Amino acid sequence: MAMAVAAVGAAVAMAGTLRQSAVAPLRVKAVVPAVRFRGAVKLGVGTRASVAGAVKAEESGSGSGSLRDQAEASFSLSKDVAGPDFFILDLAEKLENSVEAEQQGETLGSRALANLRDRSAEKALNSRWPTSKDEAYRFTDVRFLKNLDISPTPTHSVATPDFASGLGLDETETFRLVFVDGVISESLSKVDGLADGAYVGSICKISAENAGSSLSQALEHLGKPAAGTQDDLFTFLNGLGVQDAGVIFAPEGVHIAKPIHVVYYSTGRGGSKHGEEGGTAISLASPRLLVVAETGARVEIIEQFVGAPDQTYWTNTVCEIHIADGAEVSHSCSQEQDRGSVHIKQTQVSQGEKSTYKLVEAEIGGRLSRHNLQVIQLGPETQTEFSTFSLSSQRQVQDLHSRLVLNHPRGISRQLHKCIVTHRSGQAVFDGNVKVNRYAQQTDAGQLSRSLLLAQGATVNVKPNLQIIADDVKCTHGAAISDLEEDQLFYFQARGIDALTARSALVFSFAADVLQSLGNDSLQKRLEGLVKSSLASDGVVNPNVPVGL
Amino acid sequence: MASCSSCCQHVATPGVGGFAAASRRETRAAGVQVVGAGRLQLKKGAVCGEELFRGQSLQGLQRRVRRSGGSVAVSANALAAQLQEERAEKPSEARVILEVQGLRAVVADTRQEILNGVDLVIREGEVHAIMGKNGSGKSTLSKVLVGHPDYEVTGGTAMFKGENLFDKEPEERSHCGLFLSFQSPVEIPGVSNMDFLRMACNARRKARSLEELGPLEFYGFVAEKLGALNMDPKFLDRNVNEGFSGGEKKRNEILQLSVLEADMAILDEIDSGLDIDALRDVATAVVGLKKENNAILMITHYQRLLDYITPTYVHIMEEGRIVKTGDMSLASQLEAGGYNAVQNLIAKN
Ligand SMILES: Nc1ncnc2c1ncn2[C@@H]1O[C@H](COP(=O)(O)OP(=O)(O)OP(=O)(O)O)[C@@H](O)[C@H]1O
Numbered sequence: 069m070a071m072a073v074a075a076v077g078a079a080v081a082m083a084g085t086l087r088q089s090a091v092a093p094l095r096v097k098a099v100v101p102a103v104r105f106r107g108a109v110k111l112g113v114g115t116r117a118s119v120a121g122a123v124k125a126e127e128s129g130s131g132s133g134s135l136r137d138q139a140e141a142s143f144s145l146s147k148d149v150a151g152p153d154f155f156i157l158d159l160a161e162k163l164e165n166s167v168e169a170e171q172q173g174e175t176l177g178s179r180a181l182a183n184l185r186d187r188s189a190e191k192a193l194n195s196r197w198p199t200s201k202d203e204a205y206r207f208t209d210v211r212f213l214k215n216l217d218i219s220p221t222p223t224h225s226v227a228t229p230d231f232a233s234g235l236g237l238d239e240t241e242t243f244r245l246v247f248v249d250g251v252i253s254e255s256l257s258k259v260d261g262l263a264d265g266a267y268v269g270s271i272c273k274i275s276a277e278n279a280g281s282s283l284s285q286a287l288e289h290l291g292k293p294a295a296g297t298q299d300d301l302f303t304f305l306n307g308l309g310v311q312d313a314g315v316i317f318a319p320e321g322v323h324i325a326k327p328i329h330v331v332y333y334s335t336g337r338g339g340s341k342h343g344e345e346g347g348t349a350i351s352l353a354s355p356r357l358l359v360v361a362e363t364g365a366r367v368e369i370i371e372q373f374v375g376a377p378d379q380t381y382w383t384n385t386v387c388e389i390h391i392a393d394g395a396e397v398s399h400s401c402s403q404e405q406d407r408g409s410v411h412i413k414q415t416q417v418s419q420g421e422k423s424t425y426k427l428v429e430a431e432i433g434g435r436l437s438r439h440n441l442q443v444i445q446l447g448p449e450t451q452t453e454f455s456t457f458s459l460s461s462q463r464q465v466q467d468l469h470s471r472l473v474l475n476h477p478r479g480i481s482r483q484l485h486k487c488i489v490t491h492r493s494g495q496a497v498f499d500g501n502v503k504v505n506r507y508a509q510q511t512d513a514g515q516l517s518r519s520l521l522l523a524q525g526a527t528v529n530v531k532p533n534l535q536i537i538a539d540d541v542k543c544t545h546g547a548a549i550s551d552l553e554e555d556q557l558f559y560f561q562a563r564g565i566d567a568l569t570a571r572s573a574l575v576f577s578f579a580a581d582v583l584q585s586l587g588n589d590s591l592q593k594r595l596e597g598l599v600k601s602s603l604a605s606d607g608v609v610n611p612n613v614p615v616g617l
Numbered sequence: 618m619a620s621c622s623s624c625c626q627h628v629a630t631p632g633v634g635g636f637a638a639a640s641r642r643e644t645r646a647a648g649v650q651v652v653g654a655g656r657l658q659l660k661k662g663a664v665c666g667e668e669l670f671r672g673q674s675l676q677g678l679q680r681r682v683r684r685s686g687g688s689v690a691v692s693a694n695a696l697a698a699q700l701q702e703e704r705a706e707k708p709s710e711a712r713v714i715l716e717v718q719g720l721r722a723v724v725a726d727t728r729q730e731i732l733n734g735v736d737l738v739i740r741e742g743e744v745h746a747i748m749g750k751n752g753s754g755k756s757t758l759s760k761v762l763v764g765h766p767d768y769e770v771t772g773g774t775a776m777f778k779g780e781n782l783f784d785k786e787p788e789e790r791s792h793c794g795l796f797l798s799f800q801s802p803v804e805i806p807g808v809s810n811m812d813f814l815r816m817a818c819n820a821r822r823k824a825r826s827l828e829e830l831g832p833l834e835f836y837g838f839v840a841e842k843l844g845a846l847n848m849d850p851k852f853l854d855r856n857v858n859e860g861f862s863g864g865e866k867k868r869n870e871i872l873q874l875s876v877l878e879a880d881m882a883i884l885d886e887i888d889s890g891l892d893i894d895a896l897r898d899v900a901t902a903v904v905g906l907k908k909e910n911n912a913i914l915m916i917t918h919y920q921r922l923l924d925y926i927t928p929t930y931v932h933i934m935e936e937g938r939i940v941k942t943g944d945m946s947l948a949s950q951l952e953a954g955g956y957n958a959v960q961n962l963i964a965k966n
């Protein structure tokens with residue numbers, strides 16, 4: 069077995085100065101941001117949009133003039149001398165045209181969606197395509213998308229693809245909500261037996277007649293994240309191209325009995341096949357999910373991103389989660405899309421007083437996978453947990469930008485991010501921002517990131533950044549870019565297990581550490597299997613090592 | 618089974634790796650298979666100090682042999698003859714399991730000297746205890762013996778069942794039946810105890826040419842061991858040592874020992890962090906694992922463990938050497954008067 073394990077010579081770029089593997093507890097007493105690493109400026113995402121925000125926000129109905137007119141009008145008012153970005157303009161036009169007339173429908177939900185499209189169009193047109201000069205995209209190249217021929221996936225009725233059996237989750241243990249190319253498939257979704265007043269389904273099916281007042285109110289949240297959430301271009305592009313949205317609604321005090329398994333399948337129709345001569349066509353789907361948990365409600369969501377093999381597609385998705393006081397949302401996310409696909413995701417969470425949000429995520433698919441995760445605290449005593457894992461193999465970029473904003477006292481947060489890069493052309497990016505504002509006294513925030521580089525020349529860019537303004541807080545952080553732990557390796561050897569087997573077990577367990585926090589056994593097994601086979605095919609673990617599974 | 622390679626190593630160059638290795642090769646080429654020096658040492662009686670003295674004189678003898686001009690192989694032959702003779706005289710003596718001579722070691726990174734010439738001989742059926750102040754080198758000795766990469770051996774030898782330990786990778790030392798229960802066992806997140814134990818068990822079985830155990834067979838095998846330790850089977854599903862209490866970690870070490878069925882167990886402070894019941898459980902389990910043909914080396918600060926498992930010898934370690942060897946009464950003296958009392962004793966001698 070060829071086992072490239074040395075971290076030696078791997079390109080390591082860290083914006084911060086910490087390279088120690090120990091977790092350094094910091095007790096900060098300072099008014100100015102006490103822990104601030106070089107380059108940890110305010111996330112630059114969407115800043116351009118706000119500069120150009122001098123544009124008057126017209127309430128343009130769906131029937132108003134063409135996007136190009138709108139854009140040109142906007143920019144004539146704008147101070148941005150560079151003018152509109154014509155690439156975005158073209159894309160926006162394609163996205164707008166992709167929304168079919170019947171989807172402009174008349175239900176309460178459809179109207180909310182149409183409204184979102186209008187608002188997003190305006191913001192998208194005032195944005196610019198991110199480059200490496202934007203802090204948020206400093207390490208992550210999204211320019212290549214501009215060289216592709218992007219077209220929205222046609223959603224007119226075609227045979228429903230048969231993938232449900234291959235998802236690894238038993239359909240009896242969950243409710244199921246299935247998107248195909250951003251549109252909810254009624255036939256594949258299974259939501260029978262939901263509690264009274266709860267709703268899981270397409271937003272378009274929500275009408276003024278059938279929705280109670282609380283569900284109608286919940287729709288108000290669509291496209292309106294908590295104040296302080298930073299937008300970026302891709303959020304707007306989603307809002308502009310969104311064809312349908314899933315709604316998960318748990319009314320006050322309701323505990324939804326089974327997890328809700330949300331499947332996103334991309335067919336890649338209209339995109340090139342892999343290896344196709346001169347194939348630059350990429351098929352874009354824009355699915356969106358809105359989750360509202362009312363006071364004291366409890367919901368478990370499992371998001372799973374999959375797609376047709378060997379097809380070139382881009383899933384540009386947004387998930388908005390609003391957690392009211394005392395409510396609990398646990399969220400698992402598994403991104404297993406094709407290695408040639410592009411995956412860009414926004415998760416925007418707001419948390420009321422004494423609420424809990426837990427995220428466990430595994431990002432293993434995609435050629436580019438970018439996740440912007442933002443949590444804004446709206447009241448005191450919240451609990452927030454992120455456990456995330458990413459795997460970057462050959463020509464894969466896995467990027468997590470997380471941002472947690474604490475504005476109220478006694479919040480508790482725990483964050484663990486782990487990534488493995490197994491190939492010299494692989495890259496992992498982590499930017500973990502935790503902002504503890506003036507009134508967030510007695511916050512207890514912990515962040516730990518560990519990166520494992522298993523090939524010469526593999527790249528990881530890690531930027532943990534804590535900004536602490538409150539003076540009575542407990543914050544710990546640590547970032548380690550390392551080979552395996554010597555002491556752990558030795559422990560295996562001392563028990564008779566040879567170094568190669570020990571390494572395999574430790575590499576695998578590095579990932580399993582996060583995967584084990586997934587609340588669902590079937591999903592855990594599935595992901596352990598996917599991770600193991602990917603590691604094995606890259607020659608960094610011996611597939612016969614009897615750990616996990 | 619001891620071979621004479623240890624002798625040859627002394628002959629060549631006590632402590633200089635390159636030379637020693639060369640001589641070992643020659644010895645093997647000569648095909649000498651004899652009983653080791655340990656038995657020879659025993660002639661003088663049962664007290665360790667004397668054995669060690671005898672060991673030194675053996676070394677002297679070997680040097681003389683070398684000086685007299687014979688090649689290493691020749692000297693080995695000469696010794697072999699002598700050893701054969703002595704074995705005949707003392708047929709009832711237990712075989713040596715571990716023989717450490719003049720062991721010196723430094724911290725690999727800093728070159729700080731920690732072990733300054735440790736001498737120790739342990740035979741089948743014996744229980745030894747090492748006591749000594751914090752920082753005297755007890756854990757270092759045990760880690761050096763199992764091949765911890767933090768340390769570098771700069772002198773001396775360690776023979777285990779007649780084979781040079783320092784020739785072997787750590788896992789090979791384990792396959793030979795050497796086991797260390799760590800003072801502070803590491804946590805391994807992401808690896809279940811069950812998987813870990815089975816890997817370890819099968820590695821040893823493979824080395825002994827036994828068939829590997831499948832998950833079910835292994836479960837049956839380990840369940841019995843758990844019972845003997847009063848351990849809850851749910852420990853098998855947890856990750857190795859992750860979130861274990863101090864006492865649970867120690868129990869887990871003993872569980873590993875019983876799964877591996879080692880011939881020589883070094884137990885580094887197996888009693889620290891244990892409550893009274895746990896101490897009894899662990900000590901009882903250790904006594905249960907004790908056999909005629911294996912041996913135990915315990916490192917401890919307190920007599921209470923020795924009350925359960927009576928040691929044949931008690932050694933006191935100081936500044937990287939064993940400075941005093943006695944029996945159980947030495948531990949009692951320590952308990953009563955502390956290290957000062959014992960120090961005075963050493964000074965008087
Ligand atoms: N890896 C290491 N790096 C640096 N110093 C070390 C290392 N290992 C041991 N030492 C030092 O060597 C000395 C002996 O340590 P050791 O752990 O062997 O002591 P000990 O006798 O087991 O003590 P205790 O009774 O406290 O367990 C100590 O001063 C220790 O700090």
Ligand SMILES: [Mg+2]
Binds near residue numbers: 757
């Ligand atoms: Mg010690």
